Amino acid sequence: MKALAIDTSTYVMGVALVDDDIVLGEVITNLKKNHSLRLMPAIEQLMKEAGVHPKELQSIVVAHGPGSYTGVRIGVTTAKTLAWTLGVPLVGVSTLEVLAQNGRYFQGVVSPIFDARRGQVYTGLYGQQNNEFINFRADQICLLADWADELNRQSENVLFLGNDLSIHKDVIKAKLGEKVQFGEFCDHNPRPSELARLGLKTEPVANIHTFTPNYIRLAEAEAIWIANQKNKA
Amino acid sequence: MENDKYILAIETSCDETAAAVIKNGNEIVTNVVASQIESHTRFGGVVPEIASRHHVEQVTLVIEEAMNEAQLTFADLSAIAVTAGPGLVGALLIGVNAAKALAFAHDLPLIGVHHIAGHIYANQLITELKFPLITLVVSGGHTELVYMKDHGSFEVIGETRDDAVGEAYDKVARTLKLPYPGGPQIDRLATVGAPTIELPRAWLEQDSYDFSFSGLKSAVINTLHNASQKGMELSNEDLAASFQASVIDVLVEKSKRAALEYDVKQFLLAGGVAANKGLRNKLTEQFELLEIELVIPPINLCTDNAAMIGAAAFVKLEKEQFTDYKLNGNPGLELEDE
Numbered sequence: 001m002k003a004l005a006i007d008t009s010t011y012v013m014g015v016a017l018v019d020d021d022i023v024l025g026e027v028i029t030n031l032k033k034n035h036s037l038r039l040m041p042a043i044e045q046l047m048k049e050a051g052v053h054p055k056e057l058q059s060i061v062v063a064h065g066p067g068s069y070t071g072v073r074i075g076v077t078t079a080k081t082l083a084w085t086l087g088v089p090l091v092g093v094s095t096l097e098v099l100a101q102n103g104r105y106f107q108g109v110v111s112p113i114f115d116a117r118r119g120q121v122y123t124g125l126y127g128q129q130n131n132e133f134i135n136f137r138a139d140q141i142c143l144l145a146d147w148a149d150e151l152n153r154q155s156e157n158v159l160f161l162g163n164d165l166s167i168h169k170d171v172i173k174a175k176l177g178e179k180v181q182f183g184e185f186c187d188h189n190p191r192p193s194e195l196a197r198l199g200l201k202t203e204p205v206a207n208i209h210t211f212t213p214n215y216i217r218l219a220e221a222e223a224i225w226i227a228n229q230k231n232k233a
Numbered sequence: 234m235e236n237d238k239y240i241l242a243i244e245t246s247c248d249e250t251a252a253a254v255i256k257n258g259n260e261i262v263t264n265v266v267a268s269q270i271e272s273h274t275r276f277g278g279v280v281p282e283i284a285s286r287h288h289v290e291q292v293t294l295v296i297e298e299a300m301n302e303a304q305l306t307f308a309d310l311s312a313i314a315v316t317a318g319p320g321l322v323g324a325l326l327i328g329v330n331a332a333k334a335l336a337f338a339h340d341l342p343l344i345g346v347h348h349i350a351g352h353i354y355a356n357q358l359i360t361e362l363k364f365p366l367i368t369l370v371v372s373g374g375h376t377e378l379v380y381m382k383d384h385g386s387f388e389v390i391g392e393t394r395d396d397a398v399g400e401a402y403d404k405v406a407r408t409l410k411l412p413y414p415g416g417p418q419i420d421r422l423a424t425v426g427a428p429t430i431e432l433p434r435a436w437l438e439q440d441s442y443d444f445s446f447s448g449l450k451s452a453v454i455n456t457l458h459n460a461s462q463k464g465m466e467l468s469n470e471d472l473a474a475s476f477q478a479s480v481i482d483v484l485v486e487k488s489k490r491a492a493l494e495y496d497v498k499q500f501l502l503a504g505g506v507a508a509n510k511g512l513r514n515k516l517t518e519q520f521e522l523l524e525i526e527l528v529i530p531p532i533n534l535c536t537d538n539a540a541m542i543g544a545a546a547f548v549k550l551e552k553e554q555f556t557d558y559k560l561n562g563n564p565g566l567e568l569e570d571e
């Protein structure tokens with residue numbers, strides 16, 4: 001089964017083309033450049049080089065966030081439009097879950113991190129159980145300091161992954177001490193071939209039209225509006 | 234039939250998610266618009282992040298509806314067209330990326346369209362354009378007089394130096410505490426009231442085709458303020474009528490002068506504010522006297538829609554002005570660079 005995987009959730013842009021258990025190719029950059037401009041040219045070039053026509057695709061996999069709102073929307077819009085118009089299944093996968101795969105063989109738990117500003121991060125907890133790498137704690141947004149405290153209450157070692165860790169390393173170290181390990185620099189990009197692999201074993205979305213990013217957060221205007229309504233009541 | 238050319242057009246530059254199929258650049262096959270106005274009303278204006286979120290929810294649905302109603306397949310299309318700018322960048326990106334995906338999946342040419350070129354070409358869905366022509370573009374973000382000597386050629390001969398007409402309407406509506414969107418409310422009140430309150434008209438330099446509405450807006454606010462200080466009650470209806478009269482006087486006078494100076498065959502009205510009845514009526518009356526053909530699209534083609542984008546795209550299809558997959562949403566796209 002030929003599947004195309006797309007991730008534009010963070011500064012990392014990833015595109016992978018797989019055929020069953022063969023990675024035909026993947027493109028990955030970690031640049032502060034415009035995904036909207038570069039995504040479709042990257043897809044076109046990868047598929048051209050692999051000699052795969054769009055109509056041969058049998059599945060589209062997309063990283064549905066969390067991440068940059070605009071970034072995730074670019075990938076999701078491209079993916080859902082491709083899947084709908086080609087009449088093939090669409091699969092959404094957590095971007096944090098994709099990143100966590102880079103620590104699949106770590107003895108302990110894995111916490112993938114994307115910075116969410118003002119001391120906050122998007123994260124979740126992943127790890128091995130019965131030879132399967134699974135999600136222990138759902139993707140969420142939280143204060144990094146609180147998250148580190150929470151992880152300190154359990155005994156397992158924690159591997160942190162993510163390109164934004166440089167901002168948070170000191171706090172994590174101070175809170176978790178010996179328990180913590182950080183990935184090597186080359187472990188911090190969510191890899192699109194991992195996204196494709198996860199996509200192939202994940203149930204496709206029931207309705208492509210209604211598929212949206214997993215923003216995790218409400219739009220700011222909406223959150224403020226809801227708070228104001230509560231104050232009035 | 235075999236030579237018929239169909240374009241699927243997509244528009245997501247603000248708060249309408251729209252898709253349309255246009256035949257030969259002048260015939261609407263289907264025209265689907267999903268409006269978000271209800272979700273923005275409680276915020277008193279369009280919230281860009283909310284608009285972008287809605288576009289993602291709606292985009293494939295409206296495209297499917299436009300294609301299904303047209304009873305066409307992608308193989309029947311000659312091109313995919315999309316609004317490339319100007320507009321809200323996050324909103325534009327949804328249409329642009331959806332359009333790129335469709336063009337790529339079906340090996341179709343991709344055409345980027347300027348939103349204002351779209352508004353102008355809404356007129357081509359009504360009648361054949363006759364050049365040279367001038368068009369008055371009035372919307373929430375634009376107030377421009379555009380001269381066209383031929384298809385696809387746009388020369389902006391005048392534009393607003395501060396607020397767009399639609400912006401001025403919204404701000405005055407807010408001052409009068411009218412519900413959002415305020416423009417149609419003022420238009421409605423103006424028909425009831427009388428233009429009895431003295432308000433300024435910004436003519437600017439004698440030969441200028443530029444506009445300015447911020448002074449007028451301030452004058453309305455000051456008039457209200459002064460009245461309330463004196464304990465006087467001003468009629469909202471009269472204020473609306475006076476404000477509208479001032480706006481329309483300037484728009485219509487400059488339009489007439491431009492039409493005569495450029496000796497045009499046609500004068501077009503375009504943009505969301507073209508739905509304003511006061512403006513329609515005054516223009517109709519004045520251009521009848523000038524004996525210059527005036528074209529005003531029906532209201533559903535004045536407000537944002539994708540049919541107009543398909544009409545404008547047809548000019549580029551004929552000239553094979555296609556874009557590659559680097560096409561991006563550009564909030565500051567210039568009309569004259571089209």
Ligand SMILES: [Zn+2]
Nearest residue numbers: 348372505537
């Ligand atoms: Zn518009």
